[in-house]
Structures are given as structure tokens and as C-alpha cells.
Amino acid sequence: MKLTIGRSALLGAAAIASFSIAGNLHAHGNVTPQAVDTSALPDIDGGNDHWLEENPYTGNPKAIEIGESAYGQNCARCHGLQAISGGIAPDLRYLELGASGDEWFVERFRHGSSHDGKVYMPPFGDVLGQKAGWAIRTWLETQHTED
Numbered sequence: 810m811k812l813t814i815g816r817s818a819l820l821g822a823a824a825i826a827s828f829s830i831a832g833n834l835h836a837h838g839n840v841t842p843q844a845v846d847t848s849a850l851p852d853i854d855g856g857n858d859h860w861l862e863e864n865p866y867t868g869n870p871k872a873i874e875i876g877e878s879a880y881g882q883n884c885a886r887c888h889g890l891q892a893i894s895g896g897i898a899p900d901l902r903y904l905e906l907g908a909s910g911d912e913w914f915v916e917r918f919r920h921g922s923s924h925d926g927k928v929y930m931p932p933f934g935d936v937l938g939q940k941a942g943w944a945i946r947t948w949l950e951t952q953h954t955e956d
């Protein structure tokens with residue numbers, strides 16, 4: 810009897826814990842980030858503590874594939890399917906190629922964008938990680954347009 814009560818109390822506590830984790834994610838701009846499996850990509854020295862300034866995966870077909878799917882799950886709802894913006898958020902096909910585009914991409918990916926206490930874009934750096942970030946950037950490079 811005692812054991813039964815203890816066990817259900819434990820299950821209750823676990824349910825509350827997982828509920829509040831989901832609640833916290835929702836507080837960040839109402840987004841539940843979708844985990845990205847980046848195990849097929851080369852590791853980056855320093856993990857998420859040291860971010861590179863330039864994309865290490867440019868042209869890597871595996872990164873393009875992973876990036877396309879990660880973009881679809883985490884970014885498309887604001888930035889548009891196939892990176893074609895419907896106007897809510899900037900059209901990422903115009904993001905500059907090369908080092909200065911990389912730098913700006915990483916800044917926004919890691920920290921998102923907030924003004925006056927309002928979250929316009931939630932931060933993704935800690936939740937998705939550096940490898941997923943560069944994979945998305947690699948796919949975006951394939952969608953780049955000048956017009």
C-alpha cells in the first residue's frame with residue numbers, strides 16, 4: 810500500500826517536471842525546438858562553447874540534407890517554406906554569402922532577436938547546437954539569390 814502511494818507520487822512529480830519544461834520552452838517565443846540529428850556531420854572543436862566565425866560545412870551534401878530538414882522544422886514557420894518569406898520575418902535567401910553572412914547568421918541563430926522585451930525570434934544556439942546551426946546555414950547557401 811505504502812509502496813503504491815510512493816510510486817504514484819513519483820509519477821505525478823515526473824509529469825509536473827516534464828510539463829514545466831514544455832512550459833519554459835513556450836515562454837521563448839512560443840517555439841518548441843525540434844531536435845536535429847547531426848551525428849553524421851564532422852564534430853566542431855569546442856562544441857557549443859566556441860562558435861566558429863565561418864561555415865565549416867559549405868558544400869557538404871550531408872549538411873545540406875540535414876540543414877534542409879532542420880530548417881523546415883524550426884525556421885520555416887516564420888521564415889517561410891523553402892526560405893521564401895511570406896513577410897513575417899526576413900527572406901533568408903538574401904543573406905549574404907561568405908564570412909560576413911556567416912557572422913550575422915550565427916549572431917541571430919545563437920541569440921535570436923528581442924526588442925523592448927518582445928521576442929521576435931527565439932535563440933536557437935543552446936537548444937539546437939552549433940552543428941545544426943551550420944547545417945542550416947549550408948542549406949540556406951544553396952537557396953541564395955541575388956534578385
Ligand code: HEC
Binds near residue numbers: 838840904923931933
Ligand atoms: C518566431 C519566428 C521566428 C523563428 C521560428 C525563426 N526566426 Fe529568424 N527571424 C525572425 C524575425 C522576426 C527576424 C528579424 C529580427 C529583427 O530584425 O530584429 C529574424 C531574423 C533572422 C536572421 C537575420 C536575417 C536578416 O536579414 O537580418 C537570421 C539569419 C535568422 N532569423 C535565422 C533563423 C533560423 C536559422 C531559424 C531556425 C533555426 C529562425 N531564424 C527561426 C523570426 C523567426
